[in-house]
Amino acid sequence: MSNPPLPGNFAGAMDLSALVNRAKAAQAPASPAAPTTPAGASSYVRDINESEMGQIVELSNTVPVILEIYGQGVTPQLGGLIEKYQGKLLLATLNADHAPQLVQALQIQGIPTVFAVIQGRPAPLFQGQAQEAEITPVLDEVLKVAAQVGVTGVLPAPENSDHDTPEAPTEPPLSPEHQRAFDALSANDWDGAEAAYRDALAKAPADTDAQAGLAQVGLLKRLGNQSADTIRAEAAKDPGNLDAQLLVADLDVSGGHLDDAFTRLLGIFTTLDTDGRETLRTRMLDYFAIAGPTHPSVIAARQRLTSLLY
Structure with a gap:
């Protein structure tokens, strides 16, 4: 796999919230339903489409998000590994074939490509297939960087019905x-x-x-x-x-x-x-x-x- 150094400060990355407008993505009457959990996956893994990216961006203020871009015959591979983090990470999988705007904005050069999204800002983690032993240290580093900026939320366990999934904070209406x-x-x-x-x-x-x-x-x-x-x-x-x-x-x-x-x-x-x-x-x-x-x-x-x- 090809993996650039993870930045210690995500503020240098493009702010995805400016593209999806995180407040309205969560509040607009015409917005789509919440990202769904694919069959066989847990609440830690969500397969999304381009229009649902705003909700994922907003959740990245609460819990670090791993964005896995797949497609062209390649299927997502990180679900099992993300499960092991017990809600400390959320995996959002996105088919590049159905997300041309994000593919362009993120300058994606190959499939699969994996990003971390923290506080609405993406940073590339690696491109291509990789073994779990190679990926785990990268995900551990994501958690360290997220903790430095106060993003330390934990998603509830799938069987825990007493707690709701972290919701985006309410923001004032747009001008x-x-x-x-x-x-x-x-x-x-x-x-x-x-x-x-x-x-x-x-x-x-x-x-x-x-x-x-x-x-x-x-x-x-x-x-x-x-x-x-x-x-x-x-x-x-x-x-x-x-x-x-x-x-x-x-x-x-x-x-x-x-x-x-x-x-x-x-x-x-x-x-x-x-x-x-x-x-x-x-x-x-x-x-x-x-x-x-x-x-x-x-x-x-x-x-x-x-x-x-x-």
Whole structure:
């Protein structure tokens, strides 16, 4: 199996809640029924579809979620192992063939692929088939990282009827602008979502959720349906092309690799003219909004950018 190091801080990863809008996914009247438990599985394992991802994202604030992307003739493999954790982990299995939007957003390159989702943010764990002895240390590390951010819930045992499955915390209703953004995102209408977030910011310029949502929608629009290999090949072929370098940085941010994106862009800053520097600065501000101002990588990159500007 191929497994990148598990990040100690999930804040650098794309926030899935901005795509599925976790509050409305749990509250909208037209939302689908709760994720089902497939036959032969327990309450620790749920087979979901793309429209149900919002509920799983919300549960990731309570218990760490392992997201197993399968399909193309490959079936889920982690159910038995997750059972051994006795509710400390929730396994959500998702058929990639039926989830094109998430496959694109997560930049999935092969099947099966496994992610951890903690507080709405995914981080890749490994790709390909693996033995239990290889997977167990990875899952143990997920629990350690989750504990560091206070995600320590435990799902009830299947036979325990005295307790309910942890429910998503109730959040206030969305503003009309955020509701419009949610509806547009649900329809894959990036332009509509972008317009709604801009309207929200016109009313409340300090709305950090709208700032992050606008930045993430812009990133998704720029990436479009382009493959990661094509994006990287174009940038490697023309290192002096700012647009190509910015697109690779978009790709890195979408996969949670903030440091790679910041290193790439800050490394070419001094080679750019005034207009190019302003374009780069604006893009980095978008990345700062996506990751959040307290992320260590954002703090370091902001300091370096400031020193280059002044």
